[in-house]
Amino acid sequence: MSKEAVIVAIAGGGSTFTPGIVNALLSGLDRFPVVEIRLYDIDGSRVELMGGLIKRIIEISKALIKVMVTTDGKEAFTGVDFVFSQIRAGGLKMREVDEKIPLKYGAIGQETCGAGGFSYGFRTMKAFIPLVKMIYSYAPDAWILNYTNPESIVAEIIRRTFPKAKIINACDMTISLEETMAENLGYNRDDFVPEYYGLNHFGWYRKIYDKSLQRDILPEILEKISGKGLELHEFQADDESWQATYKMLGRMIADFPGYFPNSYFEYYLYSDQVLAKSDKNYTRANEVMDSRERDVYSLAREIQENPMTPIPKAEKSKHGQYIVDMAVSILNDSHDRFLLIVPNEGSIENVRSDAVVEVPAYVGATGVESITMGKIPDFHKGLIEAQCAAEKLLVDAFVEQDYYKALQAFTLNQAVPSATVAKKCLDEFIIANGDYWPELHK
Ligand SMILES: NC(=O)c1ccc[n+]([C@@H]2O[C@H](COP(=O)([O-])OP(=O)(O)OC[C@H]3O[C@@H](n4cnc5c(N)ncnc54)[C@H](O)[C@@H]3O)[C@@H](O)[C@H]2O)c1
Ligand SMILES: O=P(O)(O)OC[C@H]1O[C@H](O[C@H]2[C@H](O)[C@@H](O)[C@@H](O)O[C@@H]2CO)[C@H](O)[C@@H](O)[C@@H]1O
Numbered sequence: 001m002s003k004e005a006v007i008v009a010i011a012g013g014g015s016t017f018t019p020g021i022v023n024a025l026l027s028g029l030d031r032f033p034v035v036e037i038r039l040y041d042i043d044g045s046r047v048e049l050m051g052g053l054i055k056r057i058i059e060i061s062k063a064l065i066k067v068m069v070t071t072d073g074k075e076a077f078t079g080v081d082f083v084f085s086q087i088r089a090g091g092l093k094m095r096e097v098d099e100k101i102p103l104k105y106g107a108i109g110q111e112t113c114g115a116g117g118f119s120y121g122f123r124t125m126k127a128f129i130p131l132v133k134m135i136y137s138y139a140p141d142a143w144i145l146n147y148t149n150p151e152s153i154v155a156e157i158i159r160r161t162f163p164k165a166k167i168i169n170a171c172d173m174t175i176s177l178e179e180t181m182a183e184n185l186g187y188n189r190d191d192f193v194p195e196y197y198g199l200n201h202f203g204w205y206r207k208i209y210d211k212s213l214q215r216d217i218l219p220e221i222l223e224k225i226s227g228k229g230l231e232l233h234e235f236q237a238d239d240e241s242w243q244a245t246y247k248m249l250g251r252m253i254a255d256f257p258g259y260f261p262n263s264y265f266e267y268y269l270y271s272d273q274v275l276a277k278s279d280k281n282y283t284r285a286n287e288v289m290d291s292r293e294r295d296v297y298s299l300a301r302e303i304q305e306n307p308m309t310p311i312p313k314a315e316k317s318k319h320g321q322y323i324v325d326m327a328v329s330i331l332n333d334s335h336d337r338f339l340l341i342v343p344n345e346g347s348i349e350n351v352r353s354d355a356v357v358e359v360p361a362y363v364g365a366t367g368v369e370s371i372t373m374g375k376i377p378d379f380h381k382g383l384i385e386a387q388c389a390a391e392k393l394l395v396d397a398f399v400e401q402d403y404y405k406a407l408q409a410f411t412l413n414q415a416v417p418s419a420t421v422a423k424k425c426l427d428e429f430i431i432a433n434g435d436y437w438p439e440l441h442k
């Protein structure tokens, strides 16, 4: 890999997150010298529009970066150093289906949790395996930095299918939680050394050592926000759904003191409350289509019509920054610390070793080295083991095309209230997903 001229491909180039990632790349050129960005997508008209926006962002920055837009895998991946992967199999339209079907049957409807997350899991596995095969056929030495959801399921199928692949699975939720803790309570996140364990969207902080204050600040953070939660001030400040989620953290910490939970536990531990405020006819997918998707693509359309359209101040997203930071750590072999989704292999001592867990890990030129977390409390272990078994059953069902394993997976999912609901959701999802899903045999 050249350290002077890096080529990056973005799989799912039409993603609404692409501008934030490109802005993060532009602000990190001194550490990560990108000379070419290739946007690859299966939707030609979408990626063409996004390509226009990205070319304009780069033109304004005056950086000398070539942009290629393509639906051809060979063109996209031949000779690339890094692939950032962010596909959404079935698009936001299928996310809407994932969220609305469970709500019909009294279960939460969510992108990565519960029955909807499992529906998305089947779709993503079916799309992701051929994508990875294609990437490696054209770029056998490339690093894939993956944040395609649902991450736990994607990481599990990767663990089984490509055990030696140079793929790093990462999620930005913990970044967002830490940034918001720091911003709300007057800390500097750059000083944080977090100890966090669990599955993706399903874990807890047990310690946050602050390098500058030279102490564990988690106890004081918990005390300050117990019962109150956190507030988003800048990014997503006008997003009522995320604000409610950050407030809910206060309730979870008051009920289960001592640890800081991932915000996604609201869907598992308080699904009755989430359900009570859910609108069966207008879910998060609709909100995203009417905000992020609409905003990004209306700007892209304006640029297509008038290439000189001014662009609002270029913001690098926290999401984009995280991915670029990982790529920098690989390129410069700097062994920076991240929270990553990796095979457990003893890291959490009392959780099955073949689980795919989210824990602290150091990233360098040879990949990821996770740290040993020791034993965790029974409450966390019990929740993790059940969720992990449900996810493994879903992956078994996918590999074996087995309807009954799929039903076991849906039933065991802790955001699904009963086998009756699991079966209703599964049967309706089979029809709604059609060819997006593997065929399941009885
Ligand atoms: N892990 C994280 O922390 C994190 C954070 C944000 C988003 N995400 C994930 O990133 C992905 C993108 O999210 P989004 O809201 O921007 O979605 P989006 O629908 O705006 O964009 C996804 C793009 O992927 C394309 N696509 C679908 N299947 C493809 C395939 N097989 N090959 C190539 N391209 C394909 C679509 O055409 C679309 O342009 C989702 O999986 C989402 O869940 C993850
Ligand atoms: O409902 P959405 O599409 O707005 O968000 C779903 C994603 O939520 C998390 O990512 C957040 C992230 O935490 C925040 O910092 C910022 O980057 O926005 C992201 C999207 O809103 C979660 O980690 C992802 O896995 C979800 O897809």
Ligand SMILES: [Mn+2]
Pocket (backbone or CB within 6 Å): 151, 171, 172, 173, 201
């Ligand atoms: Mn995530």
